[in-house]
Amino acid sequence: KEIKEAIDRQLEALEFFPNYHDGFTVPQIRLADKIAEIAPGDLEVCFFLSSGSESNETALRLARQHHWANGKPHKYKVIARRGSYHGTTLGTASYTGFTSLRECFEPLLPGALFAPQVKCHDCELGCKPETCGLRCLKAVEDLIKWENPDTISAMIMDPLPGSNSGYPPPPAGYLQGIRELCSKYDIFLIFDEVQTGFGKTGKWFACENWGVTPDMMSISKAITSGYLPLGMMVTTKKIASVFNEKPGAEFRSGSTYGGHTVSCAAALANIEIIEKENLVERAAEIGQYLTKKFAELKARHRIVGEVHGMGTLWAIELTADPATNKKLDVDAGTFVRDWCWKHGMILRNNGNILVIAPALIITNEELDKVVEYLDQAIPAAIKHFAL
Structure with missing residues (x-):
């Protein structure tokens, strides 16, 4: 009821205004402030979109442009994991780890690299968790070294692998190790929290269960409790600052209906209910x-x-x-x-x-x-x- 009422009020006040050319609405500003408050670590800069696919696509685009702006145009490759799913755009399909979801769209974008999926009960490396010494983590570093870290832009992953994989929890130390590898080799770590965000795992965001903060985070789905479509990519002020250094440096991406005014009002009401009702x-x-x-x-x-x-x-x-x-x-x-x-x-x-x-x-x-x-x-x- 409260979400419907918030939608109705916003429709009466202002149904829509595009969020480009420095134009923002009050619901967008309030929602960005709220996300900055509840997001882990120093994730506090929000880029508004309409879906989870767009959110992941935008994170990948931002990573590429950031490296390009810093004089590293050869850092374009992306590491994903086999058994992963990240969206329906050509870009996100390129980094989705299911052959059945890729083959009919090939050739896809170049530079897609795939690390082992992490399923300790059914390890594709044939290891046992009590004796493997995190072989899956070593496989990621081996892949980085083999491909040359100077060519790798980002690693995208869901901290808790999604329903396609059966929600297998990562082994102890794995996510922390991934964070260290990405920092070591100047690779952006992107967490796809489209399915796991907004309380689903008993924390606001799944990555908080392991105390690991990414460089960018994609959110959608439960942000409005399904009432209206909305997506968001969240990053840090340090990363975002590159796009404010000089005229022409701005992030070259956008979406007419991204962060739709009414969707943002619905999201604010939804988050308020989640907080109020614990x-x-x-x-x-x-x-x-x-x-x-x-x-x-x-x-x-x-x-x-x-x-x-x-x-x-x-x-x-x-x-x-x-x-x-x-x-x-x-x-x-x-x-x-x-x-x-x-x-x-x-x-x-x-x-x-x-x-x-x-x-x-x-x-x-x-x-x-x-x-x-x-x-x-x-x-x-x-x-x-x-x-």
């Missing part, structure tokens, strides 16, 4: 509750394998043998999804990974209902496929 703290409580509930669920069903998540972002992997992580050769995930939809619960899947991402305002009773649905849908899948 929903970030509530997300942390939800995470603790689901940790227990999903552990019990796993014990009840022999095809439930790895369960990963934090706050309100969770993934349950269906496997043929949880002990060995042997994959199912049937699409049980889609069966479970369809069963839940038919019975009144919206569920997403990526193959045999079930994605559970409830709202910040969900109650424990409603969470129990989620588990109840899964307790019925998973045996139905076992019976259907004779597993």
Whole structure:
């Protein structure tokens, strides 16, 4: 109700004004101040957009132009991770780590480099977390050295890998190590917080769970609670200052509807509700509750394998043998999804990974209902496929 009322008030006062040629609206200014207040570290300069894809694209563009302005035009390559997803533009598709989402658009932008995805329970390097010594981190530095750090502009990653990967948490020390590598080799670290921002992980932004601050951060999705489209790229004053040094140095990017006046009003109302109702703290409580509930669920069903998540972002992997992580050769995930939809619960899947991402305002009773649905849908899948 409060968000709708904020939208209505803004429509009456001023429905739109473009944010270029030094033109800004009051909602934009207020929202930029609020984001600077809640963002981690010294991230406080906001660039307004309309979506997560645009936000990631803009961060990559800013990194390139920054190096160019500093006399380093050869720093154009971007490191991403296999199994990552960063958007629908040609640029962000170039740095998305799924072949199926890239191949039909090739050739894509040059300079896309891919490091291993970090899934300790299913390590593509064949390592075990207790003995590997962060081999995945060493692989990133090996890649940087092989490609020549003087050619690498940025590394883009989601601090908590997204639903496509099943929210596997990074091993201890990994994100801190990535931060150190990027600083060492003059590579901008970009965190894609489009999916994980605004309380979803029990912190305002996922990276705060590991105490690591990027050079740039992309945000969208939950910034307006879905009422209207809005995106943002946030960086530091030090980085942004390069674009204010002299006439012609300005960042050469922009979007007519980026930071739409009404969207900014909706975002302000949304953030006010999150703060007033302590929903970030509530997300942390939800995470603790689901940790227990999903552990019990796993014990009840022999095809439930790895369960990963934090706050309100969770993934349950269906496997043929949880002990060995042997994959199912049937699409049980889609069966479970369809069963839940038919019975009144919206569920997403990526193959045999079930994605559970409830709202910040969900109650424990409603969470129990989620588990109840899964307790019925998973045996139905076992019976259907004779597993």
